[in-house]
Amino acid sequence: MRQPAEIEPATVADVPDILAMIRGLAEYEKLADQVTATEEVLRASLFGDSPAAEVVFARVGEERVGFAVFFESFSTFLGKRGLYLEDLFVKPEHRGRGHGRSLLAYLARLAVERGCGRLEWAVLNWNTPAIEFYKGLGAAPQDEWTVFRLTEDRFRRLIEP
């Protein structure tokens, strides 16, 4: 029997669990060396005066089986807000039971409530199972675009040429 996950917002007491999920995702993505977040940093950025993002857990019984981290974006073409899903993760031993879909459905409901025009997220190109899953939901790859990133260590060079 499959028990569907409950989706519930995280609180400041959940910061250790949030960091564990971030690390779990980074390991799956083979990007563990890129994680520099600490509990202290997450507490300030996610649960301070002006939260930078929102976090929800997928819970089955007493166990947190996955999470999603998202923030509001904006489309000039639509003139509307969107939701940007920064992280989506289901623990490997809980995959294939619809929990990822439950997290995405929660976000789609939130997007409707907030009048958002789109829901977006980035996927690693080698992650075929994820890509097939997302296509099955009706999501379209924005293949014609590439994201460029300027990291903190390069800001100064641009400011003081």
Added chain:
Amino acid sequence: MRQPAEIEPATVADVPDILAMIRGLAEYEKLADQVTATEEVLRASLFGDSPAAEVVFARVGEERVGFAVFFESFSTFLGKRGLYLEDLFVKPEHRGRGHGRSLLAYLARLAVERGCGRLEWAVLNWNTPAIEFYKGLGAAPQDEWTVFRLTEDRFRRLIEP
């Protein structure tokens, strides 16, 4: 003689100019058919109680020669905010004079002030002049990722399968 642009935040009185810039950019990107934003919609989303994004103009003398629209993002790996540049546009007749760079330098300064870990934006893959310009600034293409988008008309399908 090249006059550098002044960068200044937009106000609600500037909504017609903002929409004109959005349309100018969409035409350049060959995406004009995707623009459904109206002045009314932009007024509400950008200058209401909870602005969805920030807008700055590049001005030379009395003329607005370009603009940038951006919002705050979040990186779980860093645990830090970032800035996401949704639109950057310089009117064709004012290109090659450093105004795009001035807009980006303004954003880099803002990113430093706000303790952001990154500045990101998306570029159309055929836009070689833009890609070369961004690489010259030290920005790195996130080639290994693809953005997936679920549009509003698909939300319902995910919510009520």
